[in-house]
Amino acid sequence: MESKLSQLDLQITACKVRMGIIEGTYNAKSGHPGGSLSVADTITYLYSSHMRIFPDNPNEPTRDRMVLSKGHTAPALYSMLAQKGFFPPEEMKELRKIGSRLQGHPVRDKIPGVDMSTGSLGQGISAACGMALAGKVSGDNYRVYTVLGDGELQEGMVWEAAMFGAHYKLDNLCAIVDNNGLQIDGRINDVMSPYPIDKKWEAFGWNVICIDAHDFDQIEQALNDAQNKTGQPTVIIQKSTKGKGVSFMEDKANWHGAAPNEEQYNQAMSELQARLEELSGEPPAAE
Numbered sequence: 001m002e003s004k005l006s007q008l009d010l011q012i013t014a015c016k017v018r019m020g021i022i023e024g025t026y027n028a029k030s031g032h033p034g035g036s037l038s039v040a041d042t043i044t045y046l047y048s049s050h051m052r053i054f055p056d057n058p059n060e061p062t063r064d065r066m067v068l069s070k071g072h073t074a075p076a077l078y079s080m081l082a083q084k085g086f087f088p089p090e091e092m093k094e095l096r097k098i099g100s101r102l103q104g105h106p107v108r109d110k111i112p113g114v115d116m117s118t119g120s121l122g123q124g125i126s127a128a129c130g131m132a133l134a135g136k137v138s139g140d141n142y143r144v145y146t147v148l149g150d151g152e153l154q155e156g157m158v159w160e161a162a163m164f165g166a167h168y169k170l171d172n173l174c175a176i177v178d179n180n181g182l183q184i185d186g187r188i189n190d191v192m193s194p195y196p197i198d199k200k201w202e203a204f205g206w207n208v209i210c211i212d213a214h215d216f217d218q219i220e221q222a223l224n225d226a227q228n229k230t231g232q233p234t235v236i237i238q239k240s241t242k243g244k245g246v247s248f249m250e251d252k253a254n255w256h257g258a259a260p261n262e263e264q265y266n267q268a269m270s271e272l273q274a275r276l277e278e279l280s281g282e283p284p285a286a287e
Contacts, residue, residue, distance in 0.1 A: 004049040008279060010216050013083060014044040015276045018245045019269060020079030024095035024102070026265040031096060031104065034255035036076040038180040038213065038240040039147055043080045045219045046145060055085040058112035064142050065131050067116040069124025070149035070178065071105035072257070078102050078111070086113040122155030124148070125175055129161050132173035132233070143227065147176045151183030153194035159204065165233040166205030173233040174226040175206075178213065180242035184256045197237050207232040213240030246271060 005013065017040045025031035046066060047053060054060040068077050075095060082089040087101070094100040101110045105119035115131075118124040128146035135142050152158060165173055177197060185191050194200070198208045207229045211218040219238075226234035242256070243249030246268045260268055 004220075007216055010041075010044060010048060012276065012279050013048055014041050015245070015272055015279060016083055016089075017044055017076060017079045019272045019276070020082060020089060020092045021075040022246070022260065022265060022268045022272065024075045024078065024092040025259040026262075027093040028096035028104075028259060030257075030259050031075055032072040032257050033075065033246075033259065034182070034242040034249055034252070034257075035070060035149060035178065035180065036073040036079075037244045037246060037249065038242045039070075039073055039076050039178050040079075040244065041214050041216065042147065042176060042178070042219060042238060043076050045216060045223070047080050047084055049220070050223050051145065052142070053084065053113070055113070058086060062140070062142060065115040065128070065144045067124045067128040067131070067144065067146040068106055068118050069128070069146050070121065070152055071118030071124060073147075073149075074102075074104065074106050077106060077114070081111065081113040084113070087111065121149070121152040122157035122161075126157055126161040126164075128173060128175070129164050129168075129170060132165070132170040133168055135172050136168070136170065142172070144170075144173050145176065146173070147178060149183070150177055150179045150181065150194060150197065151188050151191070153177065153197065153200075154188075154192045159200075162201065162204040162206065162235075169231050170233045171230050174223070175233065175235040177235060177237045178240050179237055180213075180240045180251075182242045182251070182253045182256060184253070186253050201235045201237070205232065207234040208237065209234060210237045211239070213238035214244060245275070 021036045025033045051064040095102045106114045108117045132144040209222045222236045249255040
């Protein structure tokens with residue numbers, strides 16, 4: 001397991017991850033910044049303070065696995081992997097470019113640290129269930145994490161996987177639902193409501209935990225509770241803000257799949273840089 005970072009260091013790292021997301025989508029002129037920003041805190045905590053990972057040996061058999069079921073938020077995963085040293089942060093500028101390792105959705109054989117190629121919604125959690133069952137059969141003690149979108153819950157395959165996970169008592173599996181309330185066509189409760197999300201997962205036999213996606217204390221407690229749960233897989237339903245950290249992107253459906261232009265890029269990076277300086281700068285001198 002990674003050594004735990006302080007609250008301040010987690011906030012600093014998450015801010016850098018968000019800067020990488022903006023850098024990547026701006027240079028690509030395409031991508032999905034909104035949902036990437038909403039999962040940045042969770043991805044930061046998983047890779048900085050919770051999961052057992054090996055940047056120098058990405059395929060180490062004892063590593064924990066993370067499947068990004070909402071694969072369109074690859075910029076968040078890539079930016080975090082860059083922060084952990086899997087590849088240089090400067091490579092974020094190559095996102096989605098022809099010949100780049102950083103494809104629009106994660107591709108396992110292109111980037112070290114990517115445990116599963118994902119893209120078609122619903123398939124990631126199914127793969128995660130298979131990985132978790134494989135660990136049970138082989139007697140290995142790695143854990144499997146998977147991050148889903150709330151709009152993704154509209155896919156029937158998600159509920160087949162949920163039934164599978166509960167049936168095989170995959171207590172080495174933790175699903176995280178990023179409940180930012182928005183998908184590309186608008187509010188999820190207007191498009192096709194998955195609510196009540198918690199009651200549905202409970203009905204499928206999962207241990208359910210509800211948290212604030214941007215509170216590191218709650219993230220830590222939820223992941224620890226999931227790790228200690230036996231006989232059931234756990235789902236963490238996290239209430240998040242789409243576009244979190246960039247004022248003009250927050251809670252706006254149109255930032256689901258649109259890249260910032262130059263003016264928007266400059267504003268977003270200015271806001272994030274100011275936040276980074278606020279977190280890491282020296283306190284003002286006493287008068």
